Amino acid sequence: MTRVRATVLAFLFSMSSACAQSPAPPGALSCSGCHGAAGVEIPSLSGLSADEITEAMGAFKSGARPATLMNRLAKGFNETETRAISQWLASQRSAP
Amino acid sequence: MSRASRRGVLSGGAATLALTLAAPRAMGQARPKAVVIGGGFGGATCARYLNRLGVAVTLIEPNATYIACPFSNLVIHGSRDLAAQQFGYEALKREGIVIAPEMAAGVDADARLVRLASGATLPYDRLVLSPGIDIRFDALPGYDEAAAQIMPHAWKAGPQTLLLRSQLEAMRDGGVVVMSVPANPYRCPPGPYERASLIAHYLKTYKPKSKLIVLDAKDAFSKQKLFQTAWEELYPGILEWVALGAGGKTTEVSVKDMVVVTEFDRHKADVANIIPPQQAGRIAVAAGVADKSGWCPIDPVTFESKLRPNMHVIGDASIAGAMPKSAFAANAQAKVCASAVALLLRGEAPASPKLLNTCYSIVAPAYGISVAGVYHPAGGLLADVEGAGGVSTLGASSEVRAREAAYADSWFKTIAAEVFG
Known part of the structure; x- marks a missing residue:
């Protein structure tokens, strides 16, 4: 009984530690170079849902949404990559 | 402890x-x-x-x-x-x-x-x-640390930046500014051309009889068409770019004579900005x-x-x-x-990463252009992701250029906050 509980605890710890330090998907770490706090010209991503970011990236990529620069960057990612980035960005909302 | x-x-x-x-x-x-x-x-x-x-x-x-x-x-x-x-x-x-x-x-x-x-x-x-x-002070004959006090490089921001600024301010109207640009690789590929643009803007505004000669050790450079289109429009008769093929490579400088020497020519300068190899x-x-x-x-x-x-x-x-x-x-x-x-x-x-780059250049007040790229590991190096990246649209409206200049300012504030704030 005790051994089982210890094993479960170790498993849970490794899971929580893995989640807490889950590496960002390819490309995601670069976004904060331009997108930070609100109040400047480049919009903040804070508060956007994963769906909203994915949709915006898709529209930049297709040209449906006019852009100066994001169209050029969005083309560097396929749909799976874009979704992974969007989900990671949305999950960072409360992070420092 | x-x-x-x-x-x-x-x-x-x-x-x-x-x-x-x-x-x-x-x-x-x-x-x-x-x-x-x-x-x-x-x-x-x-x-x-x-x-x-x-x-x-x-x-x-x-x-x-x-x-x-x-x-x-x-x-x-x-x-x-x-x-x-x-x-x-x-x-x-x-x-x-x-x-x-x-x-x-x-x-x-x-x-x-x-x-x-x-x-x-x-x-x-x-x-x-x-x-x-x-800075490689051994790479260009005549250009050592003492020479940089006469012909600033201003390629590390600080006193060198202010020195070049004060030399431009002190120069007479009708003077000649000479810039020397190195071969690749060096810090900030479009930086020399942004600087040339802004010096030309200063001359055009305050010392319109003056001239800027940009001596380049390359035939091609970052955002070249965008820069050259803007130069023809904004700074005709002020900014002259001399490519490697036209004898633009600096081979020697003389601070005593205030001369920048190329393969074919000697350029007498009132102000010389030497961006040396690095x-x-x-x-x-x-x-x-x-x-x-x-x-x-x-x-x-x-x-x-x-x-x-x-x-x-x-x-x-x-x-x-x-x-x-x-x-x-x-x-x-x-x-x-x-x-x-x-x-x-x-x-x-x-796991294998992807990385982005964005570089804005200011060609004139409220006139910004950019280059962007997406990169991934390939063949042991970071390579361009095909089909992504590139430069601002040629022939874009002044509204778009103004927006990119505003985005440039926004980028600097955000990245500075992420790094130091």
Whole structure:
């Protein structure tokens, strides 16, 4: 009984530690170079849902949404990559 | 010893610093240790991200104030104060990053120790070098450190930036400004052309009888069509660009005669801005991570040196393939490198990353252009992701140019806040 509980605890710890330090998907770490706090010209991503970011990236990529620069960057990612980035960005909302 | 008291001792002076740092390695073994050399856009970012990932970080940076290069061409132009380029390390200290305020003198790769200028040593599990560039004062005949006081390079922001600015201010109307631009690779590929644009704008506005001659050791450059289109429109008769093929390569300078010599010509200058050849910051050579080219080959997934284990190189000093030597790239690389280092310290292998770059250039007030890229590891280097990236649209409206200039300003505020704020 005790051994089982210890094993479960170790498993849970490794899971929580893995989640807490889950590496960002390819490309995601670069976004904060331009997108930070609100109040400047480049919009903040804070508060956007994963769906909203994915949709915006898709529209930049297709040209449906006019852009100066994001169209050029969005083309560097396929749909799976874009979704992974969007989900990671949305999950960072409360992070420092 | 608690980390707070260790910080207290560290600020107490070099003698106590040496004692503390010489203490047995066992003392702080609870967390893995990283040492970061260089507190610029690469190093300061990497230190913060490593710290947040649970790594104990010491940042070696001799200057209490960092002076940023991006936007420093606007200081030369006269439309920006150098103070707007200056940042401190208070936020990093508050987060628990230890600052060693001196130069790194060498690295013992086997013992995994960084030797500081004072003689103290810092142990590391992983070392990140982000030393930026050093000017090669041996590469251009006539151009040494003394010559740079007469013909400033202004390629490291600070007193050199102000010197070039004051020379332009003091120049008579009708004077000749000569700029010398090196061959690749060098820090900030579009930087010389942004500077040429802004100097031309200053001359056109305040000293319209003057002329700017840009002597280039290349035939092609970043955002070339965009720059040249803007020059024809905005600065005709003021800005003359001389390509390598037209004899643009500077072969020698004479500060005594104020002459810049090329293969075919001698250009007498009232003000000369010599951007000389460069190499990775000196510590990269001392650490053994720079190759014969003077730059540092790295693994494109982890940024680990290809020459020395447990050492990573990011930013301008690294050979990053298609990624340019820019502040944006250094910041992006720093975050990927920190993530990789944290995983490696846990015995895990990082996945293949993707990285972005964006470089804005200001051609005139409210006139911005950009180049962007997406990169991934391929063939042992960071390569362009096909079909992505590129430059601003040729022939775009003035509204679009104004928007890009505003985005440039926004980018600088955001990245400065991420790195130093």
